[in-house]
Amino acid sequence: xxxxxxxxxxxxxxxxRISILNCDYTNSMFDYFLWYKKYPAxxxxxxxxxxxxxxxxxxxxxxxxxxxSAKHLSLHIVPSQPGDSAVYxxxxxxxxxxxxxxxxxxxxxxxxP
Amino acid sequence: SAVIxxxxxxxxxxxxxxxxxxxxxxxxxxxxxxxxQQPGQSLTLIATANQGSExxxxxxxxxxxxxxxxxxxxxxxLTVSNMSPEDSSIYLCSVADGGNxxxxxxxxxxxxxx
Numbered sequence: 001x002x003x004x005x006x007x008x009x010x011x012x013x014x015x016x017r018i019s020i021l022n023c024d025y026t027n028s029m030f031d032y033f034l035w036y037k038k039y040p041a042x043x044x045x046x047x048x049x050x051x052x053x054x055x056x057x058x059x060x061x062x063x064x065x066x067x068x069s070a071k072h073l074s075l076h077i078v079p080s081q082p083g084d085s086a087v088y089x090x091x092x093x094x095x096x097x098x099x100x101x102x103x104x105x106x107x108x109x110x111x112x113p
Numbered sequence: 114s115a116v117i118x119x120x121x122x123x124x125x126x127x128x129x130x131x132x133x134x135x136x137x138x139x140x141x142x143x144x145x146x147x148x149x150q151q152p153g154q155s156l157t158l159i160a161t162a163n164q165g166s167e168x169x170x171x172x173x174x175x176x177x178x179x180x181x182x183x184x185x186x187x188x189x190x191l192t193v194s195n196m197s198p199e200d201s202s203i204y205l206c207s208v209a210d211g212g213n214x215x216x217x218x219x220x221x222x223x224x225x226x227x
Contacts, residue, residue, distance in 0.1 A: 002155075004155070032213070034215055036218075041220070042220050042221075043117075043119075043205055043207075043218035043219050043220045043221050044156070044205075044218045045217075045218070046114075046215040046216070046217060049215055051213075089155070089156065091156075096213050097209065097213045097214060097215045097216065098143070098144050098209030098210070098211060098212070098213070098214055098215070098216060099144075100146075100158050100161070100171070101146075101156075101158065101216060102158075103155040103156040103157070104155055105153075105154060105155045106155065
């Protein structure tokens with residue numbers, strides 16, 4: 001039973017355009033959500049997070065939106081840059097950021113120059 | 114954020130052998146975790162490494178197969194015991210330091226079993 005789902009395995013976007021990466025979850029107990037970026041041969045790097053008491057969190061070019069009623073979150077990257085090309089993982093936790101994380105399978109983002 | 118060093122970065126092992134993976138952090142941290150990423154799959158939590166006591170294992174993972182030590186607040190080891198080809202994965206250490214700080218990951222150990 002996959003509790004965090006990233007249904008699109010890949011996304012290709014033109015440089016300068018917006019990238020929208022989607023994530024759905026099934027467990028109503030999740031109250032904290034994170035996005036990680038992963039380059040080949042490296043560990044996941046924390047990107048941005050959001051608590052369930054918010055519906056939006058912004059950090060520079062990265063914005064995460066949370067729709068609790070739909071159990072859906074999305075990561076927006078504007079503008080997209082070639083260096084953003086990586087695998088993006090959505091993760092969720094019922095007890096805050098530093099407890100057990102449940103990850104999706106990841107989305108491979110390719111930003112074309 | 115903390116600097117996390119994992120050793121070895123990769124290894125190729127024979128079936129039936131065991132390998133110990135080390136995770137060293139450059140500062141004391143409250144929480145340390147071990148994850149596994151099988152090919153084409155998401156990261157799955159194996160266990161939480163508790164300092165001075167037995168690790169807390171997730172469903173589907175047992176101490177006999179994945180013994181974990183955490184002798185202090187900066188170091189932990191994960192042993193993959195009696196390896197089979199199904200254990201071929203990336204094993205990752207992560208750390209967190211209380212509050213609502215996010216977990217940070219090491220670069221992982223890429224393990225292949227022949």
